[in-house]
Amino acid sequence: MNSIHEGLFFQIRLPRTFLCVFVGASLSVSGAMMQSLFRNPIVEPGLIGTSAGSAFGAAMLIVLGQNSLFQSFSFLGNLLMPICAFIGGLTATLLVYYFSASLNRVNISIMILAGIAINAIAAGGTGFLAYIARDPQARSITFWNLGSISGASWQSVLIVGISTIVGFVLALKFAKPLNALQLGDAEAGYLGVNTERLKIFVILVNTLLVSVATSMVGIIAFVGLIVPHLLRLLKGSDNRYLMIGSALLGAIVMIVTDMICRVVIAPAEMPIGIVTAFIGAPVFLWLLYRFKNNQQKGGFYA
Amino acid sequence: MLKAESISFRIGDKYLLQQNTVDFEIGKFHVIMGSNGAGKTTLLKLLAGDQKPSSGKIILFEKELNHFSKKELATKRGVLSQHYNINFPISVNDIVLMGRYPYFQNNPGSNDLAICKQTMQLMDVYHLAERDYNTLSGGEAQKVQMSRVLSQIWEAKESEQKLLFLDEPVSHLDIKYQHQLLIAAKNLCNQNTTVIAILHDVNLSIAYADRILFMKQGKIIHATTELSKISKEVIHEVFDVSSSILHPPNHKPVVIF
Numbered sequence: 001m002n003s004i005h006e007g008l009f010f011q012i013r014l015p016r017t018f019l020c021v022f023v024g025a026s027l028s029v030s031g032a033m034m035q036s037l038f039r040n041p042i043v044e045p046g047l048i049g050t051s052a053g054s055a056f057g058a059a060m061l062i063v064l065g066q067n068s069l070f071q072s073f074s075f076l077g078n079l080l081m082p083i084c085a086f087i088g089g090l091t092a093t094l095l096v097y098y099f100s101a102s103l104n105r106v107n108i109s110i111m112i113l114a115g116i117a118i119n120a121i122a123a124g125g126t127g128f129l130a131y132i133a134r135d136p137q138a139r140s141i142t143f144w145n146l147g148s149i150s151g152a153s154w155q156s157v158l159i160v161g162i163s164t165i166v167g168f169v170l171a172l173k174f175a176k177p178l179n180a181l182q183l184g185d186a187e188a189g190y191l192g193v194n195t196e197r198l199k200i201f202v203i204l205v206n207t208l209l210v211s212v213a214t215s216m217v218g219i220i221a222f223v224g225l226i227v228p229h230l231l232r233l234l235k236g237s238d239n240r241y242l243m244i245g246s247a248l249l250g251a252i253v254m255i256v257t258d259m260i261c262r263v264v265i266a267p268a269e270m271p272i273g274i275v276t277a278f279i280g281a282p283v284f285l286w287l288l289y290r291f292k293n294n295q296q297k298g299g300f301y302a
Numbered sequence: 303m304l305k306a307e308s309i310s311f312r313i314g315d316k317y318l319l320q321q322n323t324v325d326f327e328i329g330k331f332h333v334i335m336g337s338n339g340a341g342k343t344t345l346l347k348l349l350a351g352d353q354k355p356s357s358g359k360i361i362l363f364e365k366e367l368n369h370f371s372k373k374e375l376a377t378k379r380g381v382l383s384q385h386y387n388i389n390f391p392i393s394v395n396d397i398v399l400m401g402r403y404p405y406f407q408n409n410p411g412s413n414d415l416a417i418c419k420q421t422m423q424l425m426d427v428y429h430l431a432e433r434d435y436n437t438l439s440g441g442e443a444q445k446v447q448m449s450r451v452l453s454q455i456w457e458a459k460e461s462e463q464k465l466l467f468l469d470e471p472v473s474h475l476d477i478k479y480q481h482q483l484l485i486a487a488k489n490l491c492n493q494n495t496t497v498i499a500i501l502h503d504v505n506l507s508i509a510y511a512d513r514i515l516f517m518k519q520g521k522i523i524h525a526t527t528e529l530s531k532i533s534k535e536v537i538h539e540v541f542d543v544s545s546s547i548l549h550p551p552n553h554k555p556v557v558i559f
Binding site: 041187 | 347350351352372373375376377379380381383386387388389390391392393396397400401403404408434454
């Protein structure tokens with residue numbers, strides 16, 4: 001093995017694979033948590049504004065980074081980008097949650113609509129920033145909106161890796177209370193869960209996972225929706241297994257998808273967000289179809 | 303053991319409960335009755351600690367209810383609610399096991415699993431253990447939820463006092479299981495558990511209750527342990543229907559409408 005191959009492997013391929021592992025795990029675990037939190041199978045970080053908000057936060061930094069406001073935080077160095085993404089993602093998620101949560105339960109149709117509105121605001125803001133940006137900046141923003149793993153470096157692996165591991169450990173801690181939450185807010189309370197605190201923690205951890213991943217690789221939709229779903233169909237919805245399974249399967253799905261991206265239009269490379277959208281959106285429609293049919297089926301309200 | 307001192311509950315300007323003072327004796331089967339919207343479920347939710355009263359206080363074991371943490375309360379009382387709506391595929395086993403959540407950290411112990419099995423057998427749903435909860439009929443689902451609530455307050459040692467709250471526990475059950483469920487609850491009363499249930503069937507209530515509380519417009523208007531003395535005037539006042547009451551020999555009174 002000569003030194004070029006070695007460099008290629010250690011500096012390009014290997015960090016890229018690790019980044020795929022962490023991003024896939026982050027998005028899938030966060031999808032699993034959000035579905036359990038909203039008690040709804042069609043929720044994913046892209047639908048409720050987390051991803052778009054994070055991208056907006058990142059775009060702010062890219063375009064307005066020379067501004068004195070951002071300069072005063074420059075001591076944060078490379079963490080500044082994930083932090084901006086986190087603030088953007090958190091703001092968007094909290095807004096959607098605030099609008100859709102009313103008296104003890106989340107109203108799903110309002111949540112989807114609020115998600116559309118918040119996504120539109122974030123996308124509009126990102127678009128505006130891209131419009132006023134100088135050319136190289138605009139290119140980075142476009143890259144964010146399509147998602148790409150190609151920028152992988154050991155540094156980005158480290159940052160996403162830390163957030164993934166921290167988020168995953170916390171997600172495991174939330175597994176049992178999230179199970180109880182499936183019975184309803186009051187019922188989870190009767191089982192000893194402090195539901196208000198749980199919701200806030202889950203939203204925070206979720207935003208950490210999604211926004212840090214997004215700040216490194218851009219918006220990658222549908223992974224967080226589909227991975228937990230496949231597992232639910234296979235193994236039921238016990239979050240204690242779902243979190244672990246989502247992390248593993250998410251990592252695998254992401255590695256495979258990235259491989260597809262590198263192969264389909266070789267030697268050029270497809271942005272990964274395009275591939276996940278093309279595969280993910282039809283699966284999402286199929287899930288919606290199933291969900292609709294399930295709603296009409298037996299049980300308490302037949 | 304459980305006392306409410308002039309508790310009221312309001313949402314906006316509307317009072318759902320007004321100035322109720324009531325106490326519940328240990329090991330008895332208390333039934334709350336009343337027409338729709340009389341405040342029964344609200345009262346139950348306050349007593350179970352889900353909502354806090356707008357005024358007044360609730361005392362459990364000589365201590366104010368809101369001084370208990372949710373975790374502490376979870377090991378002292380179980381609550382069966384009216385409705386459950388679960389959106390994900392989840393097995394009956396997993397649902398019942400949730401009743402043991404307050405007692406284990408990450409993985410259930412053999413004791414927890416044994417209790418779940420026992421309560422499922424008691425409610426005749428053990429054969430459904432592997433089924434997806436969402437494919438059950440309304441009655442089966444109700445029995446599964448009852449098994450879960452029973453596992454939550456199932457305790458080997460009888461010295462510990464527990465409470466069981468039931469909000470219309472038999473609404474989806476056929477006659478056999480109505481009785482089976484209420485007998486199970488009644489048996490718990492003999493083990494120091496206090497049962498507080500909302501029921502709609504007067505005769506079922508008379509058959510199992512030690513005491514019936516009648517509610518109307520957010521107030522408890524009658525509470526009696528002498529069930530044989532329930533009069534048709536009371537029934538009329540509470541439900542606004544006329545009835546007559548039969549007193550068959552060697553049998554509890556029967557209300558016919």
